[in-house]
Amino acid sequence: MSNFQEVLEHIALNFKSVKDRGTVASYIPELAHVDPSKFGMHLIDADGMHYGTGDSEEAFSIQSISKVLSLSQAFAIMGDKLWERVDVEPSGDPFNHLSLLELEHGIPRNPLINAGALVIADVLISHLKNPKADFLAYVRNMANDENINYDTDVAASESKTGYTNYAAANLLKSYGNIKNDVDDVLDFYFHQCSLKMSCRQLTEVFYIFMNRGKCRRGNAFLNINQVKRVNAIMLTCGFYDEAGEFAFEVGLPGKSGVGGGIVALLPNKFCIATWSPGLNAKGNSKLGMLALEQFTTQTGLSIF
Numbered sequence: 001m002s003n004f005q006e007v008l009e010h011i012a013l014n015f016k017s018v019k020d021r022g023t024v025a026s027y028i029p030e031l032a033h034v035d036p037s038k039f040g041m042h043l044i045d046a047d048g049m050h051y052g053t054g055d056s057e058e059a060f061s062i063q064s065i066s067k068v069l070s071l072s073q074a075f076a077i078m079g080d081k082l083w084e085r086v087d088v089e090p091s092g093d094p095f096n097h098l099s100l101l102e103l104e105h106g107i108p109r110n111p112l113i114n115a116g117a118l119v120i121a122d123v124l125i126s127h128l129k130n131p132k133a134d135f136l137a138y139v140r141n142m143a144n145d146e147n148i149n150y151d152t153d154v155a156a157s158e159s160k161t162g163y164t165n166y167a168a169a170n171l172l173k174s175y176g177n178i179k180n181d182v183d184d185v186l187d188f189y190f191h192q193c194s195l196k197m198s199c200r201q202l203t204e205v206f207y208i209f210m211n212r213g214k215c216r217r218g219n220a221f222l223n224i225n226q227v228k229r230v231n232a233i234m235l236t237c238g239f240y241d242e243a244g245e246f247a248f249e250v251g252l253p254g255k256s257g258v259g260g261g262i263v264a265l266l267p268n269k270f271c272i273a274t275w276s277p278g279l280n281a282k283g284n285s286k287l288g289m290l291a292l293e294q295f296t297t298q299t300g301l302s303i304f
């Protein structure tokens with residue numbers, strides 16, 4: 001048994017008896033049904049070897065983790081012109097805050113907060129023939145996995161209650177930073193967030209960010225300099241107002257979602273995903289953060 005497998009199992013075992021697992025997100029009603037006792041961890045190394053424990057093969061709503069994937073597709077299409085529409089500074093604010101957007105005249109701080117992801121969605125709608133189908137095909141192609149799908153119940157649930165996202169999209173539109181119909185942009189965004197994946201699938205999809213832009217089959221999705229930039233954005237902005245804490249505790253670029261997933265990577269070495277649905281006060285998976293801290297501390301493997 002490899003060392004990675006032992007470390008994952010040791011962490012999962014330690015967490016079995018933990019009572020305080022955070023709070024499952026309920027502001028998207030469909031997410032509130034998820035069992036808070038679920039826990040999965042999965043790692044893929046640079047050679048494509050898989051190591052997993054717990055519920056690592058059960059699919060869940062990846063939510064904001066999808067923002068890295070839409071960013072990646074938009075960056076591949078637009079190149080550096082993309083940065084005229086969205087900045088690359090950490091916001092220090094929660095994922096759905098609007099105050100900076102008004103102060104900074106409709107240019108979102110970064111592509112991983114909601115406002116930034118809405119601009120990226122708008123870019124994709126402008127460039128893709130069948131935006132939702134083409135984005136799904138792009139993600140499936142990254143992982144070579146046709147089983148990845150949207151969860152249309154989750155998308156519908158969020159479209160009924162996503163008032164702050166409607167506000168953000170309308171504010172962006174008022175500043176001219178949304179070119180398409182606001183409803184089309186929100187529909188695309190709610191669908192991208194509804195993507196369902198297991199920890200194992202997440203590591204397959206995010207393999208390209210660990211592997212200099214190339215998937216397991218060697219196809220290039222981003223060039224090496226673009227991957228450098230996306231990983232830098234994950235490190236500085238991937239956990240909103242907890243990005244500093246994640247860098248401090250874990251020391252890897254990564255991204256969280258309110259479905260309780262986190263994916264993180266060490267360039268050229270491994271990509272790791274965790275799932276524990278309970279969130280901390282900042283909206284990031286409580287046990288996921290702790291598990292990744294233990295993983296990088298026990299293995300001594302981080303970018304620092």
Ligand code: DON
Binds near residue numbers: 096114256259284
């Ligand atoms: O827009 C929202 O509120 C959700 N679709 C995604 C939020 C999310 O995952 C924030 N990340 N921790």
